[in-house]
Amino acid sequence: xPGGKSQLEQSDFVLQSRNMNPHWAEENLQTIRTLMxxxxxxxxxxxxxxxxxxxxxxxxxxxxxxxxxQRGGPFLARLFxxxxxxxxTIALAGTFILVxxxxxxxxxxxxxxPTRRVxxxxxxxxxxxxxxxxxxxxxxGGEEGILxxxxxxxxxxxxxxxxxxxxxxxxxxxxxxxxxxxGCGICVFMTNDAxxxxxTNLPNFLMTVIFGGLHLxxxxxxxxxxxxxxxx
Amino acid sequence: xxPELFLQLDRVIHEKGRLAIMSMLAASPxxxxxxxxxALAMTDGNLTTHIRALQEEGFISVxxxxxxxxxxxxxxxxxxxxxxxxxxxxxxxxxxRQNKPR
Numbered sequence: 001x002p003g004g005k006s007q008l009e010q011s012d013f014v015l016q017s018r019n020m021n022p023h024w025a026e027e028n029l030q031t032i033r034t035l036m037x038x039x040x041x042x043x044x045x046x047x048x049x050x051x052x053x054x055x056x057x058x059x060x061x062x063x064x065x066x067x068x069x070q071r072g073g074p075f076l077a078r079l080f081x082x083x084x085x086x087x088x089t090i091a092l093a094g095t096f097i098l099v100x101x102x103x104x105x106x107x108x109x110x111x112x113x114p115t116r117r118v119x120x121x122x123x124x125x126x127x128x129x130x131x132x133x134x135x136x137x138x139x140x141g142g143e144e145g146i147l148x149x150x151x152x153x154x155x156x157x158x159x160x161x162x163x164x165x166x167x168x169x170x171x172x173x174x175x176x177x178x179x180x181x182x183g184c185g186i187c188v189f190m191t192n193d194a195x196x197x198x199x200t201n202l203p204n205f206l207m208t209v210i211f212g213g214l215h216l217x218x219x220x221x222x223x224x225x226x227x228x229x230x231x232x
Numbered sequence: 233x234x235p236e237l238f239l240q241l242d243r244v245i246h247e248k249g250r251l252a253i254m255s256m257l258a259a260s261p262x263x264x265x266x267x268x269x270x271a272l273a274m275t276d277g278n279l280t281t282h283i284r285a286l287q288e289e290g291f292i293s294v295x296x297x298x299x300x301x302x303x304x305x306x307x308x309x310x311x312x313x314x315x316x317x318x319x320x321x322x323x324x325x326x327x328x329r330q331n332k333p334r
Contacts (some may be wrong), residue, residue, distance in 0.1 A: 025327040032321065033298070035252055111259070148307035162332060 042114040042168045044102045047222035052098060053091045054216025060087035061208020068168060068204060075204070080146050081137040084207055114167055121163035129156030146203040147190055154183030175218055182210055237327050238261060244289045245320050249274065249282045254309070254317050257292060262308035291316055 064083055068074055075083060097100040103110040129152065156177030165173035186206065245251055252272050256263055262269075269279050286292045291313030295306050309317065 023331070025324045025331065029321070029324050029328060032251065032255040032324075035255035035271075039256040039259040039263065109261075 001071035026113050042118045042164075044099055044115075046169070047173075047219055049095050050215050050219030050222055052219075054212050054214070054219050056087060056091040056094060057212025057215055058208055059212075060084070060090075061204055063211050064204045064208070075141055075146070076140050076142065077135045077146050078140040081133045081149070085133060087129075089214050099215060117163045117167045121167060122160045125156045125160035125163065128151050132156065143203060144190070147186060147206070149188070150203055150206050150210070151183040154186065155180045157211070158183060166182065169221075171218075175214075178214065179210070237323055237330065240318050241323055242316055244285060244291065244318060247282075249278065251320075253279075253282055253286060253307070254291065254313065254320075256305060257309045258314065258317050262306045263297075265307065268307065284320040286313070287314075287334055289313075 039173060060083075064075070064087075067083075081139060099115070100110050103112070103115075132152040139145060158181075160176070161179060162173050162176030166177055192231045245254055249272070253268060256268060256271060259302065262334050265279065265283075268274070268283075272280075273280070283292065283294060287294055290310055293310050295308075297304050297306070
């Protein structure tokens with residue numbers, strides 16, 4: 001018996017029927033690809049992260065509004081950028097702690113391959129957002145410029161989330177699209193009806209509702225729908 | 233199709249349950265028994281049987297530990313398993329190329 005195989009094994013009696021389908025190998029490869037992608041998905045529970053980021057966003061918005069009220073006028077671009085950069089840093093630091101805690105609890109490395117992929121996907125758009133913020137801060141313009149900055153931040157954040165969504169549960173891509181569309185909406189309204197936008201003193205309110213409110217809403221949605229022990 | 237290629241496919245891996253386990257493990261440093269079971273919708277018994285078969289071939293290693301005072305079984309691909317899986321994929325790709333209309 002060549003190779004120690006029986007004649008029945010050599011003839012592939014059972015497997016011949018599978019051979020009749022010329023695409024079986026292709027289908028097998030596709031299934032393998034799908035399974036590998038599912039296995040490599042970012043598997044941290046997102047509900048607590050979204051709830052935390054949403055809460056920080058809303059608290060930041062309310063505090064910003066109080067500061068503005070005390071100052072007796074809206075922020076100029078520089079203060080606006082620094083203030084919201086601080087809020088974002090707090091949100092990022094909290095997210096880092098939450099992710100690390102989950103990794104420790106699951107006895108998994110924090111800097112796992114899926115975490116690395118998600119970070120790499122987020123980074124380019126985050127850098128664009130940071131550069132836009134730096135330019136706006138440098139120009140230190142008024143409310144109109146700040147509103148355009150909010151729309152840029154929506155685009156950058158939406159693109160970042162959408163890119164990360166390729167390694168995360170499906171809903172993340174939709175979440176990213178929501179930010180992109182809101183960014184477009186702000187820009188369109190600004191172009192068509194800039195006066196009424198300026199008059200309503202919106203930037204802080206928009207940041208609160210968009211970044212705080214949307215994260216909180218998505219967090220609540222995930223809290224009730226996300227599997228408690230998420231798997232690939 | 234050239235039957236030679238088909239005959240070269242690893243018989244242990246070329247079973248849909250075991251192939252699924254190998255595929256999942258190939259993309260992740262390690263996965264727990266529960267994760268594999270839930271992701272592949274297998275019964276405990278079925279998964280145990282497949283894991284044992286792959287372990288006997290030296291394709292996967294199984295580690296048992298405790299997490300929060302509860303037993304935790306994790307599986308990962310061995311270097312031999314990774315090599316066998318890569319060879320299996322290469323063969324499949326060759327078969328696909330061969331079947332493509334010229």
